[in-house]
Amino acid sequence: MSAITVRRSRFDAERPLPRHYFRGQSPLMSHLLTALSITFPDGEQFFVHSVRNVRDRVTDPQLQKDISAFIGQEAMHSQAHARFNAGIQADDYRLQDFEPQMQAGMATLRTRSPRRQLAATVAYEHFTALIAAHLLSRPQLFDGFDDNLRQLWLWHALEELEHKAVAFNVYQAVFGSGPESLAQRRRSMRTVSVGFVMGVATMTGNLLWQDRKASLGSPRKLLLNVRDAAYLADMVVSTLPHYLAFYKAGFHPDEVDHGALIAKWRRVLDA
Ligand SMILES: [Fe+2]
Numbered sequence: 193m194s195a196i197t198v199r200r201s202r203f204d205a206e207r208p209l210p211r212h213y214f215r216g217q218s219p220l221m222s223h224l225l226t227a228l229s230i231t232f233p234d235g236e237q238f239f240v241h242s243v244r245n246v247r248d249r250v251t252d253p254q255l256q257k258d259i260s261a262f263i264g265q266e267a268m269h270s271q272a273h274a275r276f277n278a279g280i281q282a283d284d285y286r287l288q289d290f291e292p293q294m295q296a297g298m299a300t301l302r303t304r305s306p307r308r309q310l311a312a313t314v315a316y317e318h319f320t321a322l323i324a325a326h327l328l329s330r331p332q333l334f335d336g337f338d339d340n341l342r343q344l345w346l347w348h349a350l351e352e353l354e355h356k357a358v359a360f361n362v363y364q365a366v367f368g369s370g371p372e373s374l375a376q377r378r379r380s381m382r383t384v385s386v387g388f389v390m391g392v393a394t395m396t397g398n399l400l401w402q403d404r405k406a407s408l409g410s411p412r413k414l415l416l417n418v419r420d421a422a423y424l425a426d427m428v429v430s431t432l433p434h435y436l437a438f439y440k441a442g443f444h445p446d447e448v449d450h451g452a453l454i455a456k457w458r459r460v461l462d463a
């Protein structure tokens with residue numbers, strides 16, 4: 193048995209999905225999370241693809257079990273976020289405009305070598321683990337969060353932490369930890385960092401602009417955006433050392449122990 197559990201989310205895409213679902217109906221963080229959600233359906237399918245590419249070269253039975261659980265979790269995330277994206281999409285809130293670019297980016301990545309594809313996944317997985325750990329260690333951010341969407345984001349964040357080391361372990365098992373493998377991992381992190389940060393920032397700005405009447409049209413919303421900007425600054429400052437740790441030769445995702453955080457949120461989500 194893998195310690196990684198594949199669960200169904202209690203998130204219900206059939207219920208009305210508020211556009212400003214982050215705590216206190218604040219716009220900026222809601223649009224940012226929605227921008228992340230835009231990347232998940234295609235992005236997480238790519239992660240699965242990049243691990244499957246090399247799965248037959250993994251001999252460790254435990255790692256094979258972890259791969260199965262990783263694939264199960266990412267497949268469910270991809271589907272849940274596709275339902276969320278379709279549900280929140282509207283005539284004046286066009287998430288689908290970003291899809292061709294997302295799909296083209298993923299199609300290009302799939303033409304690269306299996307090592308480069310997996311190194312990209314390892315880098316993206318470091319980002320998802322950083323964001324998940326940040327959110328889960330600040331439960332106050334989930335106060336006043338739309339209940340239904342809280343289920344989606346808590347569920348996804350918990351599972352990202354549970355499987356944070358799987359792609360990395362597969363990469364090391366298949367490609368080793370020698371100088372070439374390390375250089376590729378660092379190169380991919382640099383490329384992914386620029387693409388990911390620029391992509392999410394652009395989409396967040398675009399969504400905010402599409403929704404400008406509701407997001408920017410009242411003093412209350414403007415104040416909430418300022419508060420969200422402070423949350424974002426805190427996220428950048430507090431995750432930066434963990435982000436940079438990825439470039440160390442001896443880095444491993446498990447060097448930060450999230451066991452207690454995972455156990456706490458498992459109790460909440462599996463209750
Ligand atoms: Fe995921």
Ligand SMILES: [Fe+2]
Pocket residue numbers: 266317320352355
């Ligand atoms: Fe993941």
